[in-house]
Amino acid sequence: xxxxxxxxxxxxxxxxxxxxxxxxxxxxFTLNKGETLGxxxxxxxxxxxxxxxxxxxxxxxPLYRISGEIxxxxxxxLQLPLSDLRRxxxxxxxxxxxxxxxxxxxxxxIGEQISEMLKEHQKIKGSxxxxxxxxLLYETGIPSPELRVNNYPHExxxxxxxxxxxxxxxSCDPExxxxxxxxxxxxxxxxxxxxxxxxxIARDRGMAVIFVTHDLSVIAEIANQVLVxxxxxxxxxxxxxxxxxxPTSDYTKQLLxxx
Amino acid sequence: xxxxxxxxxxxxxxxxxxxKSGVLKRTTGTVNVINGIDFTIQPGQTxxxxxxxxxGKSTLAKLIMGLELPTDGxxxxxxxxxxxxxxxEKRSYYQKVQMIFQDPFSSLNPRxxxxxIIGEMLTIRGVSKxxxxxxxxxILQSVELEGDxxxxxxxxxxxxxxxxxxxxxxxxxxxxxxxADEPVSALDLSLxxxxxxxxxxxxxxxxxxxxxxxxxxxxxxxxxxEIAVMYLGSIVEVIQGDQLINNCQHPYTQALIxxxxxxxxxxxxxNKFRISGEIxxxxxxPSGCAFHKRCPKKSSICxxxxxxxxxxxxxxxxxxFNVNSGFE
Numbered sequence: 001x002x003x004x005x006x007x008x009x010x011x012x013x014x015x016x017x018x019x020x021x022x023x024x025x026x027x028x029f030t031l032n033k034g035e036t037l038g039x040x041x042x043x044x045x046x047x048x049x050x051x052x053x054x055x056x057x058x059x060x061x062p063l064y065r066i067s068g069e070i071x072x073x074x075x076x077x078l079q080l081p082l083s084d085l086r087r088x089x090x091x092x093x094x095x096x097x098x099x100x101x102x103x104x105x106x107x108x109x110i111g112e113q114i115s116e117m118l119k120e121h122q123k124i125k126g127s128x129x130x131x132x133x134x135x136l137l138y139e140t141g142i143p144s145p146e147l148r149v150n151n152y153p154h155e156x157x158x159x160x161x162x163x164x165x166x167x168x169x170x171s172c173d174p175e176x177x178x179x180x181x182x183x184x185x186x187x188x189x190x191x192x193x194x195x196x197x198x199x200x201i202a203r204d205r206g207m208a209v210i211f212v213t214h215d216l217s218v219i220a221e222i223a224n225q226v227l228v229x230x231x232x233x234x235x236x237x238x239x240x241x242x243x244x245x246x247p248t249s250d251y252t253k254q255l256l257x258x259x
Numbered sequence: 260x261x262x263x264x265x266x267x268x269x270x271x272x273x274x275x276x277x278x279k280s281g282v283l284k285r286t287t288g289t290v291n292v293i294n295g296i297d298f299t300i301q302p303g304q305t306x307x308x309x310x311x312x313x314x315g316k317s318t319l320a321k322l323i324m325g326l327e328l329p330t331d332g333x334x335x336x337x338x339x340x341x342x343x344x345x346x347x348e349k350r351s352y353y354q355k356v357q358m359i360f361q362d363p364f365s366s367l368n369p370r371x372x373x374x375x376i377i378g379e380m381l382t383i384r385g386v387s388k389x390x391x392x393x394x395x396x397x398i399l400q401s402v403e404l405e406g407d408x409x410x411x412x413x414x415x416x417x418x419x420x421x422x423x424x425x426x427x428x429x430x431x432x433x434x435x436x437x438x439a440d441e442p443v444s445a446l447d448l449s450l451x452x453x454x455x456x457x458x459x460x461x462x463x464x465x466x467x468x469x470x471x472x473x474x475x476x477x478x479x480x481x482x483x484x485e486i487a488v489m490y491l492g493s494i495v496e497v498i499q500g501d502q503l504i505n506n507c508q509h510p511y512t513q514a515l516i517x518x519x520x521x522x523x524x525x526x527x528x529x530n531k532f533r534i535s536g537e538i539x540x541x542x543x544x545p546s547g548c549a550f551h552k553r554c555p556k557k558s559s560i561c562x563x564x565x566x567x568x569x570x571x572x573x574x575x576x577x578x579x580f581n582v583n584s585g586f587e
Contacts, residue, residue: 189311217520221521
């Protein structure tokens with residue numbers, strides 16, 4: 001079976017104050033259909049840059065040089081013209097940000113924001129549109145979705161906002177969901193609910209998920225594969241049980257000791 | 260453990276904020292943040308206060324610090340009611356009670372050097388500058404910072420170092436009682452462990468009485484003698500720290516513990532005991548037990564009456580009607 005996504009020898013350098021700083025050094029991993037890959041590391045380890053580079057979301061500057069290959073459906077995403085890449089962003093690969101309050105538009109209701117996605121990518125119109133939005137909000141566990149569609153982001157709690165973000169990401173039925181610390185800002189009870197939701201989505205839709213977090217116990221809860229990163233390099237990579245039971249690097253051993 | 264002179268004694272504490280609206284700013288409702296708390300801390304004890312965000316943990320800390328005034332009820336620190344302190348008494352009160360804030364980036368004055376941030380606490384109280392500097396050096400050592408940090412400004416430090424400066428600032432007046440509001444939640448995992456270790460050492464060194472506010476149940480359970488679990492402005496369970504994980508009785512506490520992510524993938528369970536929904540708004544507190552709308556074990560009485568915190572065994576009290584009626 002060819003993997004859904006294959007990252008080969010990805011290296012990234014940033015240029016800050018005329019200094020070239022290596023951010024990622026030779027990162028390789030694969031993601032299969034229906035699999036959840038957890039990327040874990042401390043702040044500054046390069047985990048966010050890794051997932052952002054898949055959709056080429058890193059601004060230039062600070063981006064200076066990027067090398068390697070990212071294969072998705074016989075296409076190298078790093079070589080793809082921007083117009084083709086736009087058809088993949090959101091539609092085939094969706095991205096969920098850490099802080100939903102800054103990622104959502106504060107002057108549009110969540111209903112309008114999800115409709116925008118459906119109109120742009122799925123060409124859904126009229127009454128079907130509203131129905132589909134409510135259906136998506138319902139799937140992500142927002143209570144009374146027919147009322148919530150008319151709420152602005154500030155009227156929702158942190159957990160609800162994150163659910164709305166997930167609904168938006170699901171709107172185009174993507175094949176891969178990239179989630180960058182989606183539960184870090186939430187209470188432990190709400191985090192547990194959102195993690196349950198991710199597992200349900202991955203199972204029901206057969207979706208592949210890359211889940212970035214600094215919390216190894218969140219990984220223990222939901223991932224099948226783990227990638228442990230430190231200073232832009234891979235410390236450990238493999239099946240979750242293998243990494244948890246037989247970590248190869250001292251760094252992973254240390255992280256495991258903290259939880 | 261029971262002594263007649265608790266460091267902190269809170270009785271029937273209530274804090275409501277009015278909601279004002281319209282041109283005339285008429286009161287149109289209240290935010291019920293603290294709804295009747297009775298609570299004591301004995302000397303030398305470390306008590307953890309846990310609960311979801313919005314349950315009133317930080318408001319309680321502000322009330323104890325005298326930064327907010329209670330709507331009703333009293334707070335006694337070493338037997339002294341803090342509601343009616345004169346400005347001079349307040350100054351000596353802060354010699355006894357100190358606080359560490361959650362965010363070490365906003366709680367330190369960016370325009371002061373470390374020696375002034377910490378030393379100010381002493382010079383304000385009439386200690387000479389030379390003497391103050393000696394003491395500052397000493398306290399910095401106990402939080403594992405070198406003397407060369409004295410002339411530096413807060414922005415030159417990492418989050419973990421800043422939080423240690425904040426700890427040093429709180430401890431330099433030799434307080435009897437320390438409130439720590441989420442002292443490590445802004446730090447990376449490895450720094451959390453180190454900072455807590457330093458706090459643990461200082462706790463025994465200075466024989467501190469401490470109130471630790473946190474949403475991290477696991478570390479709180481390890482760090483504290485006693486844990487108070489708060490939900491919507493009330494304490495629903497008080498339990499020994501080492502008993503929390505395995506012996507808690509209130510359905511809310513159990514749900515909190517079940518929400519902690521596992522430490523190994525083999526511990527994953529299907530159909531875990533989860534609570535649905537989110538914490539209700541403190542403007543409209545549900546009738547009866549505030550938790551009944553989310554509680555999987557509610558019975559009809561929960562909707563009508565408010566359960567009181569009652570002693571079960573030793574030091575363990577629970578506010579729930581269903582605790583003795585035979586659930587797991």
